[in-house]
């Protein structure tokens with residue numbers, strides 16, 4: 001039988017965790033044949049609540065779930081993990097400036113990067129969902145010098161899925177027949193959802209949609225601001241959809257994406273498309289067997305270029321801010 005995979009989840013008692021853990025244990029991440037061992041990290045005050053979640057995991061009697069460990073010390077919880085899903089982060093509270101937020105999260109992601117560097121398995125992959133996701137991934141990566149940089153990524157798959165869903169809503173074409181959508185840049189309001197290379201039902205998406213005014217003034221802002229729309233409607237931020245995207249991203253990274261399509265992942269830039277080297281920037285990528293490569297040679301028009309550069313500029317600012325704070 002296949003070797004069990006050790007998966008760490010941080011912020012496991014939070015609302016994304018409450019959906020994510022059950023999907024992982026049910027086999028949605030690694031398929032129906034691979035047993036999983038969960039290693040869950042929380043801050044001390046949330047451990048009691050996490051114990052309750054573990055009771056529920058037990059009560060599901062998932063055949064694939066071999067063990068669950070919990071704790072508040074990343075140096076213990078990350079021991080031997082093959083996959084680390086860094087979901088827990090410090091949310092912005094009233095009166096908190098952007099610098100304060102970067103600093104609070106910096107403390108978390110420096111410590112977690114160091115712990116992964118020290119105790120994770122040699123084949124570890126690290127996916128960051130907790131916000132500001134791109135810069136948190138940059139901090140963790142910079143504090144884990146022995147882990148290859150291509151093992152770190154930040155989540156823009158939720159934005160990618162939101163883009164697919166909006167295109168489906170506009171055209172009625174099933175999401176399975178919508179391909180090659182790209183989210184460029186930061187997981188923030190400056191992200192650029194790009195349909196210039198996309199295909200809908202085998203035809204260029206721009207021909208099917210044939211309405212650039214809609215793309216610019218409805219599609220792009222709807223995708224980029226979807227998180228706020230969900231908070232307004234639900235009174236809480238997206239959780240089940242964020243968990244689902246976290247699963248999709250890790251699944252495709254470890255097991256491969258469809259050959260006639262690509263996915264969006266924020267990864268360390270190698271300078272492709274003129275994006276500053278080393279920024280954690282969302283690109284179109286193809287994945288197989290635990291590695292990814294940036295899709296090359298896409299033609300970039302002026303409309304796209306301006307938006308790709310604007311979201312890169314925001315990430316450069318965030319990188320400068322955490323550099324000044326001594327976090328990277």
Ligand code: NAX
Pocket residue numbers: 010011012013014015016017041042043046087088089090091108128129130131132133155156158159187227237238239242
């Ligand atoms: P919750 O506040 O419900 O849960 C976060 C959990 O993290 C809490 O239980 C908290 O105790 C824990 N935590 C805080 N510091 C920790 C630390 N140092 N170690 C371990 N655990 C720690 O938030 P939730 O709704 O689950 O969202 C989690 C993160 O995902 C937030 O940063 C959120 O902004 C981010 N999101 C990212 C998305 C993306 O697409 N990249 C979309 C959804 C979501 O907004």
